[in-house]
Structure formats: structure tokens, C-alpha cells
Amino acid sequence: MRRFFAITLGILTAIGGFVDIGDLVANALVGSRYGFALAWVVPVGVIGICLYAEMCGRVAAASGRAVFDLIRERLGPRWGLGNLTASFLVTALTLAAEIGGVALALELASSVNYLLWIPMVGFLVWLVIWRVRFERMEQVFGLGGLALIVFAVAFWQLGPDWGQLIHNATHPTLEPGEGRATYFYYAIALFGAAMTPYEVFFFSSGGVEEHWSAEDFAVMRSNVFIGFPLGGLLSLAIMGVAALVFFPAGVQVETLGQMALPTALALGKIGLAVALLGIFAATFGAALETGLSAGYTVAQYFGWQWGKFVRPLQAARFHLVILLSLIAGVMLMLTTVDPIKVTEYSIVFSAIALPLTYLPILVIANDPDYMGEKVNGRFANLFGTVYLVLILVVSAAAIPLMIATKAGQ
Amino acid sequence: MRLSELLGLEVVDRAGAHVGTVSDIRLAQDGPPQELGQARLRVAGLVVSPRHGGRLLGYDRIPYEGPWLIRRIVRTYHHGTRYVPWEWIEDRTGRPLRIDHPIDAIPHLRDLPAGPGA
Amino acid sequence: MIGRAVAASVFVVTLLAGCAGPSFSHRDYERKAAHTAEEANAVVQTALLTVQAAGKRRAPRQFLDVLLTDAESTLADIQASFEGVQPPEPDADQLRSDLGDLLSRAGDVLSTLRIEVRRGRLGALPETAGPLTGLHDKLEAFAEEHR
Amino acid sequence: MEAPVNSPGRAEFRAPAGRVYDAYLHLLDRQIIDPDGEMIAKVDDVELEISDEGVLYVTALLTGPAALGPRMGGPLGKAMVAIQARLHGTGGPGPGRIPYHLITDIGSAITVSAQPADLTIRGLEDWVRTRIIDAIPGASDAPQ
Numbered sequence: 001m002r003r004f005f006a007i008t009l010g011i012l013t014a015i016g017g018f019v020d021i022g023d024l025v026a027n028a029l030v031g032s033r034y035g036f037a038l039a040w041v042v043p044v045g046v047i048g049i050c051l052y053a054e055m056c057g058r059v060a061a062a063s064g065r066a067v068f069d070l071i072r073e074r075l076g077p078r079w080g081l082g083n084l085t086a087s088f089l090v091t092a093l094t095l096a097a098e099i100g101g102v103a104l105a106l107e108l109a110s111s112v113n114y115l116l117w118i119p120m121v122g123f124l125v126w127l128v129i130w131r132v133r134f135e136r137m138e139q140v141f142g143l144g145g146l147a148l149i150v151f152a153v154a155f156w157q158l159g160p161d162w163g164q165l166i167h168n169a170t171h172p173t174l175e176p177g178e179g180r181a182t183y184f185y186y187a188i189a190l191f192g193a194a195m196t197p198y199e200v201f202f203f204s205s206g207g208v209e210e211h212w213s214a215e216d217f218a219v220m221r222s223n224v225f226i227g228f229p230l231g232g233l234l235s236l237a238i239m240g241v242a243a244l245v246f247f248p249a250g251v252q253v254e255t256l257g258q259m260a261l262p263t264a265l266a267l268g269k270i271g272l273a274v275a276l277l278g279i280f281a282a283t284f285g286a287a288l289e290t291g292l293s294a295g296y297t298v299a300q301y302f303g304w305q306w307g308k309f310v311r312p313l314q315a316a317r318f319h320l321v322i323l324l325s326l327i328a329g330v331m332l333m334l335t336t337v338d339p340i341k342v343t344e345y346s347i348v349f350s351a352i353a354l355p356l357t358y359l360p361i362l363v364i365a366n367d368p369d370y371m372g373e374k375v376n377g378r379f380a381n382l383f384g385t386v387y388l389v390l391i392l393v394v395s396a397a398a399i400p401l402m403i404a405t406k407a408g409q
Numbered sequence: 410m411r412l413s414e415l416l417g418l419e420v421v422d423r424a425g426a427h428v429g430t431v432s433d434i435r436l437a438q439d440g441p442p443q444e445l446g447q448a449r450l451r452v453a454g455l456v457v458s459p460r461h462g463g464r465l466l467g468y469d470r471i472p473y474e475g476p477w478l479i480r481r482i483v484r485t486y487h488h489g490t491r492y493v494p495w496e497w498i499e500d501r502t503g504r505p506l507r508i509d510h511p512i513d514a515i516p517h518l519r520d521l522p523a524g525p526g527a
Numbered sequence: 528m529i530g531r532a533v534a535a536s537v538f539v540v541t542l543l544a545g546c547a548g549p550s551f552s553h554r555d556y557e558r559k560a561a562h563t564a565e566e567a568n569a570v571v572q573t574a575l576l577t578v579q580a581a582g583k584r585r586a587p588r589q590f591l592d593v594l595l596t597d598a599e600s601t602l603a604d605i606q607a608s609f610e611g612v613q614p615p616e617p618d619a620d621q622l623r624s625d626l627g628d629l630l631s632r633a634g635d636v637l638s639t640l641r642i643e644v645r646r647g648r649l650g651a652l653p654e655t656a657g658p659l660t661g662l663h664d665k666l667e668a669f670a671e672e673h674r
Numbered sequence: 675m676e677a678p679v680n681s682p683g684r685a686e687f688r689a690p691a692g693r694v695y696d697a698y699l700h701l702l703d704r705q706i707i708d709p710d711g712e713m714i715a716k717v718d719d720v721e722l723e724i725s726d727e728g729v730l731y732v733t734a735l736l737t738g739p740a741a742l743g744p745r746m747g748g749p750l751g752k753a754m755v756a757i758q759a760r761l762h763g764t765g766g767p768g769p770g771r772i773p774y775h776l777i778t779d780i781g782s783a784i785t786v787s788a789q790p791a792d793l794t795i796r797g798l799e800d801w802v803r804t805r806i807i808d809a810i811p812g813a814s815d816a817p818q
Contacts, residue, residue, distance in 0.1 A: 257594040302715075370782045
């Protein structure tokens with residue numbers, strides 16, 4: 001049991017990448033619109049984030065330095081500040097969206113308008129960051145998020161034709177009337193979400209919070225190689241039920257309620273209750289991940305004390321950044337802007353942040369000054385380079401495709 | 410003075426030919442020992458690259474392997490980086506920094522026996 | 528100075544484009560109508576699936592309330608956006624009234640569904656939703672015909 | 675340990691003995707920590723002083739916006755210096771200064787043998803702590 005608790009950091013990190021509020025709806029939308037024709041992107045993303053999370057976890061365990069330390073150190077103050085600005089905007093916009101997402105989940109359970117929940121949700125997120133120990137926080141929300149496995153159960157219950165499904169996933173074809181540009185826009189959005197930069201900020205900083213040392217490589221690796229594939233699996237399950245229920249009906253999923261509906265159809269009230277619990281835990285967990293990451297990035301760039309392993313008084317500026325980000329997030333959500341749209345637009349800033357985040361990780365994972373004996377092997381370098389090229393292509397294509405397809409309309 | 414003031418300065422040889430810009434400063438810990446802490450750290454020389462930018466990755470100096478593609482790109486970009494011993498600089502306040510040797514006498518960085526940290 | 532003039536004219540052109548709205552030929556209008564029917568159909572389908580969950584007592588009232596309220600307001604938006612488009616010539620009026628009729632009838636059913644959910648009469652939902660199946664077929668046929 | 679370097683056709687010089695660091699690569703922009711691992715600041719710049727023999731020695735690490743601003747350059751860099759000059763706390767309007775003799779290790783972080791409280795370099799942290807964070811209940815408790 002104790003071993004199982006040791007991997008909750010990986011699970012909570014993956015939740016922010018694969019099943020936060022934007023991705024919950026995006027996965028269901030992609031399933032409802034393309035069936036299984038985009039399912040292949042998820043494993044591609046899982047492999048990429050595993051590679052780089054393992055590298056930055058290794059750096060954190062070997063040297064005690066988290067990702068934004070590396071960015072500032074190898075890119076210098078100017079490029080580092082450029083990345084800080086883009087990364088902080090992605091993270092803070094996502095934080096705002098997650099606050100809205102938790103409120104939407106509460107609305108589904110209570111039918112009280114989500115806007116009324118927002119201030120309370122913002123306060124609760126802050127309270128957890130302020131008071132709750134890091135390990136307890138990741139256990140409660142990481143394991144709570146696993147309730148989304150109910151989507152996999154629903155998928156199985158809906159009884160898909162597995163042979164046909166595998167054929168469709170491996171031979172993707174487009175429905176008549178679907179453009180290629182839109183298809184690739186969604187492919188990029190799914191890939192970008194899987195590799196979203198705050199995952200490595202949170203994962204490496206979380207390793208430092210848990211005081212990983214060179215003896216903890218095995219724990220770190222099991223976090224990576226169990227946590228992220230689990231996140232990918234949840235993402236595929238959500239896509240799958242939407243593909244089974246909505247794709248034949250010609251409905252494009254646009255709301256959180258639609259996304260949860262198949263669990264009610266397949267499993268009834270209990271299934272729906274578990275799904276709503278999972279959505280609540282996943283969005284709340286993603287809010288904690290992005291809230292803390294907002295503090296981590298700024299504090300690590302400027303060299304301030306950060307972390308929940310010290311008392312708030314000892315990391316005053318770190319906690320101030322988080323507090324201000326939360327207040328800004330709550331205010332943004334109270335303007336009634338759609339939380340799901342907000343995460344769509346954060347992809348613009350991701351395009352800048354992605355290469356500038358992953359390049360320094362790859363370089364420093366080869367630096368014996370940091371790593372000692374634990375530098376990258378050939379395998380990690382080969383695939384790390386392949387993914388870096390892929391990230392560059394995706395970054396270059398993201399904004400033009402977003403404009404050309406009007407964000408996937 | 411501040412170390413960053415040296416970074417990016419132009420360096421010319423005895424005849425005024427352009428050598429490059431200062432992309433890093435090599436420090437050596439061989440000064441007289443102090444009462445507290447470590448031996449003093451002095452400026453031993455300048456790393457002068459014919460190109461601007463991209464210098465921080467460190468591939469042009471550290472003998473580490475790294476991913477092949479990135480190493481190739483960075484090393485190609487910084488081809489011709491030289492090492493100028495601090496005592497070769499004639500006038501340390503003049504701009505550009507002038508060296509009392511011809512450009513051909515300035516060693517290439519890659520020919521130095523050991524990288525930093527060695 | 529020139530830069531400022533260019534910026535100003537770009538701004539004005541953008542503004543005009545925004546205000547005037549696209550000008551429609553009959554064919555454009557027809558396509559718009561077909562697209563509207565498709566969008567409305569997706570809402571009707573969602574409502575039918577929601578009612579299906581309600582009929583089997585598979586979802587609590589609060590959840591059904593949120594979904595049906597969403598469906599009702601989404602359909603209202605779709606209808607308002609279609610009715611805001613100026614039909615190009617008199618012979619497009621038939622198209623407009625045919626589709627408008629279908630949308631209104633679907634809207635009425637969705638409103639009734641929402642009212643019954645809030646009264647807790649979940650068992651009555653499948654019967655109330657009865658006409659939606661027919662409307663679904665008609666919307667589909669409409670979209671097919673004018674695509 | 676001094677080894678002459680002989681390259682054909684090139685002048686001779688003495689390669690430095692002892693440990694060698696490249697300032698930009700190994701010193702600048704690294705994290706400064708105290709012996710317990712508490713994070714103090716970043717190496718935003720390095721202070722050099724010329725000795726009577728014309729040798730430049732590292733005399734201090736410089737931290738804070740007044741050190742980072744000039745490196746950043748442009749209007750943003752100017753603004754950083756100006757803000758620091760206006761809002762400076764106990765440390766004065768210049769950059770924070772950590773004397774070289776306090777450095778005990780140069781690695782993936784720079785370790786100094788002083789507690790952050792003893793260095794007058796954290797004006798903003800102190801201000802935020804006393805004015806904002808300390809006012810919130812639970813600020814001095816360890817998380818549960």
C-alpha cells in the first residue's frame with residue numbers, strides 16, 4: 001500500500017496533462033467528432049511526456065534542481081524571461097479554467113449555477129495549498145482522480161466491437177465534410193495537452209518537495225511509467241465512450257454535462273456519481289497543480305525560496321504569487337468567460353513555452369556537472385531528440401492551424 | 410566592475426582584425442588562499458566566439474556528448490571559438506579589447522588540454 | 528504617419544466587415560439553414576439521450592436539470608442566430624418559416640422537459656419527449672435536402 | 675600542475691592550474707543556497723575587482739533586480755533597476771551583495787556559509803513576509 005502511495009505524484013501530475021477541464025471536454029469532443037481516428041495521438045503524447053518527465057525527475061533527484069532552475073541557467077535571463085512569461089500565462093489561464101471546471105462539476109451535482117461556486121472553489125484551492133501537506137494533497141486528489149476509471153468501465157459496459165474499433169484506430173479516416181486542417185488542429189491540441197509544460201514544472205518541483213535523492217530513482221521512475229500511462233488511459237476511455245455514444249448520433253460534445261452523460265447511460269446513478277467525483281477530483285487536482293506551478297516557475301526564475309516543505313512564512317513571495325494568481329483566476333472566471341474556451345486559447349502560449357522548456361531539460365540531463373553518472377543514455381537522447389523535433393513542428397504549426405480552423409470549428 | 414560588462418565585448422587582434430565577441434569568461438581558482446572559504450577566483454581568460462548567441466548550452470566547451478543533433482548544431486554554429494588569456498589583452502579598459510598577438514596565434518578553444526571543471 | 532493611417536484603415540475595414548455581416552445569396556442562405564438544422568439536431572439528440580437516462584432512473588434530477596437547461600438555451604441561441612440572418616429574396620421566406628417552425632416546436636418540447644425535471648416528474652419525461660423523435664427525423668431530412 | 679600549451683605557429687601561454695570555471699556556464703544564473711538548502715537568491719551578476727597587479731578577482735555575487743536589470747537591457751531592464759532603487763529595503767538601492775569569501779561550494783547550486791537573515795539582500799521577501807503573509811492565519815505553521 002505504501003508503495004502505491006509513492007506514485008501519487010505521477011498520477012496527480014498526469015491528471016493536469018490528460019484529464020483537466022479542457023482535456024475532459026476536448027477528449028470527449030474528439031471522440032464524438034472523429035470516433036477513434038485520433039486515438040493514436042494519446043500514446044504518442046504519453047511516450048513524449050514519460051521521456052521528459054523521467055529526465056527532469058532524474059535531474060531533480062540527482063541535483064535537487066527543478067525545471068525552471070534549468071531553464072534560467074541554460075537559456076539565460078532573457079530567453080528565460082520569455083519562457084517564464086509564456087509558461088506563466090499558460091499555467092495561470094489553466095488555473096483559472098480549472099476553478100471554473102470544479103465549479104461546473106459542482107453545478108452538475110447540485111444544479112446550482114457554477115458562477116456561485118467559483119469564489120468558494122478559489123478559496124478552497126488556496127486553503128489546500130496553504131495548509132495541507134504536499135504528500136497528503138497528492139494522495140487525496142491523485143487517487144480521487146482515478147475515479148475517472150469509471151469511464152473505462154462504462155466503455156466496456158457499452159460493449160464496443162473491438163475488432164472494428166482497433167481497425168478504426170489504426171486506419172484513421174475522415175468523415176465526409178471534415179477538413180484535414182481541423183483534424184490536425186485537434187491532433188496538435190491533444191499532443192500539446194499531453195506535453196503541457198506545467199506537468200514537468202510540477203513533477204520536478206514535487207520531487208524536490210518530497211526530498212528525492214539519488215536513492216529514489218526507482219520511485220521516480222515508477223511515478224513516471226505508471227502515472228502518465230494511467231492518465232493516457234483515462235483520456236482514451238473518455239474519448240472512447242464519447243465515440244460510442246455521440247459519434248453515431250452526430251452530436252459534438254461541448255459541455256461537461258454531455259461528457260459525463262454516457263456514464264449515466266451505461267452504469268446508472270452510481271456510475272454517474274463516481275464520474276462526477278472523478279471530475280471534481282481531477283479538476284481540483286489540476287487547479288492545485290497549476291496554482292503551485294505558477295508559484296514554482298516565478299520563484300525558480302528569480303531564485304526565491306519556494307515549496308510546501310517549508311512554512312509559508314519562509315516562502316513569502318512564493319505564496320504571494322500563488323495567492324495573486326488565484327485571485328486573478330477567480331476574477332477572470334466571474335466575467336462568465338467559458339472555462340473550456342480559456343484552455344483552448346492557452347495553447348497559443350504553449351507553442352512558445354514547449355520548445356524553450358524541453359530543450360534545457362534535454363541538455364542538462366546530459367551534463368555530468370548535474371547528473372554525475374546518471375546522464376542520459378543513447379535511448380533517451382535519441383528519442384528525446386525525435387520528440388524535440390516533433391515539439392518544434394507542433395509549436396510552429398499550432399498558431400497558424402488555430403487561426404485557419406478558427407480553433408477547430 | 411561587473412562580470413556581465415565583459416560579455417559581448419568585441420575583441421580585435423594586434424592589427425585590428427575582428428576576432429569575435431566575448432561569449433564567456435574563464436575563471437581559475439589558483440589565487441592566494443584566504444582565511445575563510447575557497448581560494449580566490451581570478452579571470453584567467455576570455456572565450457571569444459565569432460558568432461553571437463546560443464552560447465549557454467555549453468556544448469562548445471564541456472567534453473560531454475549530449476544528443477548528437479544538438480551537439481552538431483551548436484558546435485557548427487560556434488566553429489572557430491578561441492581562447493584569449495587575460496594577460497594578452499593590452500588595454501583592459503579600451504573598447505574594443507585589443508590583443509597583443511596576431512589572430513593566428515590565438516589558440517582555438519577545442520585545442521586546450523582540459524575543459525572547465527577538470 | 529503612414530503606419531498609423533494603415534492601422535486606422537485596417538481597423539475601419541474590420542469594423543465594417545463586422546457590422547455589415549455577410550451578404551447572402553439564396554444558395555448561401557440555404558446552406559446556412561441546413562447547417563442550423565444540423566446544429567439543432569445535435570441538441571435534440573443530446574436531449575433524447577438525457578431523457579433516455581432519466582427514463583431508466585439512471586441519473587439524478589440535478590444532473591438532468593443542468594443538461595436540459597443547457598439544451599434549451601443552446602437551441603434558443605441557434606434559433607436566434609438563424610433568425611438574425613436576412614433572407615435574400617422572397618422565395619427564401621418559405622425556407623425560413625419551415626425551419627423556424629421545426630426549431631420552435633423543438634424549443635417548446637425542451638422547455639416542457641425542463642419544467643417537468645424541476646418539478647421532479649422524471650417518469651413523465653420519455654412521454655413528453657415523444658415528439659422529439661419525429662422532429663429529429665424532420666430536421667435530418669431538412670439538412671439533407673438543403674445541404 | 676602548470677602545463678605549457680604548444681600549438682604550432684601559436685604563442686605560448688600558461689594554462690590555468692587548479693579548478694577552472696566558465697563564469698557564464700557555471701556561475702551566472704545559478705541558485706544560491708545556505709548550508710541547510712534554503713534558497714537565497716540567483717547569481718544575477720558577479721562583482722570583479724582589479725588588483726594592483728592588474729589581475730581581476732571575483733569579489734562578490736550580486737543578486738536582485740539591480741543586478742539582473744542591466745543584463746536584461748532595454749526598457750524592461752531599466753524599469754527593474756528603477757523599481758529596485760525606489761522600493762529598496764534594508765539593502766540599499768544597489769544590488770544584493772554576497773562576498774566571495776562566504777562561498778563554500780560551486781556546483782549545480784552555489785552554497786554560501788551564511789543564513790539568509792544575516793545577508794541584507796532580501797528586502798522584498800521581508801516586506802512581503804511581514805506585511806502580507808504573516809497577517810494570514812497559519813503562516814507560521816507547518817502544513818498538516
